[in-house]
Amino acid sequence: MSAPHAPSSGKPSVPRPPAPLVALPEEAGQPLAARIAVKGSAEGLESFDVLARGPATEKAMQMALSSSGAVRAVVLIAAMPPPDSALVERFAALKIPTLVLFGTRDAEIPAEAGRRWRALLPGCQIVWLYDAGRDLPADRPAAFAELVLDFLSEPAAFLVNRRSGALIP
């Protein structure tokens, strides 16, 4: 067996070097802090990922639009599409890899949340974090961190399990 990240054929896929992660608001990145350097602002960064929670979604989209290609990937947590449909449309046109996360116990997120997002951002990945409420990073920190790190390490390969399934070598 080859290394877990190398596909069995074709061009070797190299995970991206970690990019700075800008968390909006700041506490959104707290459980990730031990594993990823988290910054509260994008100031001085050439390239970065954005993590935004709830109402910060709008700010994340504005940041992506105003940073001329610096935003590499976006993670939205417990968020519904912002009411400014022109903003969402312009953000969608950027085609930035976007992961949208909901907690299955979050009473404020309707069952059709995934449909609402996919209608506006057809390329986005929807993931339900089982047994998490509104505060996903606090409710299931390890599951949250594993998912976000997996997505950010290689958004284009997100759907592909790149871990070894061998139980015993």
Add this chain to the structure above:
Amino acid sequence: MQAALFSPCTYEGPTSTSGWPVPTTVYSSAASQQTFQAALAHARLADELGFDWVTVAEHHFTPFCITPNPMVLAGALTQVVKRAKIALLGANIPILNPVRVAEEFAMLDVLSGGRLVAGMLRGTPNEYVTYNINPAESRGRFEEALQLIRKAWTEPEPFGWQGRYFQFKTISIWPRPVQQPHPPIYMSGSSPESGEFAARHRVGLGFAVTSLGLASKAARHYRECAAAVGWTPRPQDVIYRIPCYVADSDAQAMEDLAAAAAAAVPRSISLSLSQGAESAIAGAGYYGRDESQRGRVAAPFQNSTRERIEQGQLLLGAPRSVIAQIRHIHEQVGAGVLDIVPALSGEKAMASIERFGTRVLPAIREVGT
């Protein structure tokens, strides 16, 4: 009351009788084929007689029930049973891939034209040995799998699931269930925890290998929990499974049962593990808060025929007697679906199903209405 006929697919050939898992060193493939043909014949007859449901179950590594994948038998039933609902009780969802279960259930709902009843069970303790799953995680896996299956049925856009026991990057099942938003869900409900979960998630409850005392207590708990979250289960939300043999007279029924017991090829009906394995499963908290659940699987087979009838573990006698026994069960448990298991095999089973359909079923229709 509605009536269901359970096809346990108990293998009728020669076998060893030792514990579980049962070896196949003594085995007849002809007997296995005969078992499935009999099950299809029973279901066809039940459908023609007006039974409301036919039911199948999942067990592994045992001649007691040779449907380790009940979906396969249910697929065959969709082509034989034209009118009755087809109930899987269960799939043992904690030991399976929940996405696969959602897909197979949806296929069955399409093949049957919307007649699927989706039972989702934890299964007997031995099933955790079958697929090498830690029984301590049974309840957690069950609760997560049920919610994932429901999501897979109802979510039209691809979605991922970051669970505790199950992880999928993207799910978008084809075909979709015919019944909307999804087929009716039932779970087994003997423990207090199960009743609470069923009430919270608004799913039906089934009782099998139980007694009137245990089932009435559990059904009461389920209704109280449902009331607490603002809904009232309908009679058909509770299933009661029970072995049944209807003869022309009580005396004949007793005689046939005794003769069958004496003549029967010894066969393992046990799903019991070794003492050590059983203790490990109990120690893992498999039985939940109510320890009386432990050992209930073996208990009915140790009781006398009279005790089994009194405790709601056997329907036996002339049609009139069986009707009275069913009324008593309904009064105690409030079950709206009676799932009968043929207590005898072969011609006797067919005759009993026929008597039940023509002389018992019409009389129990108004029970509980």
